[in-house]
Amino acid sequence: MAEFKYEIVEEIAVISESSRGWSKELNLISWNERDPKYDLREWSPEHEKMGKGITLSAEELKTLRDALNKLEL
Template sequence: MAVVNYSIYKVLGTLSENKDGMKKQLTCTSWGRYNPKFDIRAWDEDYSQMTKGVTLTLEEILELKEILNSVDLEEALEEAKQERAEAKKLETETSE
């Protein structure tokens, strides 16, 4: 397995922590020889193990911030749940 070189320069915040102690965090992380970018992923206590995550440039995270500020997230999630329930109902009706 290839060695992944990274340096975490700043932990900006913790989003959640699972039962195994892995913390999903927003960090400024440099991967390889590249400049730091914003990174969201889960890390263990000593930052030696990580999960898959997403890395964003400054422009991308600023756009994400704009989107999050402009959307009613609770409403969007509720609408998505309703659409899923309707799709499952339709699927059940057509398979009978």
């Protein structure tokens, strides 16, 4: 498997935390030294391990925000 680098540029929000100590977070992350993107995934307590997640550009995040604002929760 190819190695990759990541840098958490900004920790935006913790969405939830599990009993194992992992947390679902929204962060701004630079992957492989590229421009940062918004990222939603689970992280171990010290951010040394991660689960599967999704990465969104600013425009995609705005579209998601607008769609969520239309929901009646």
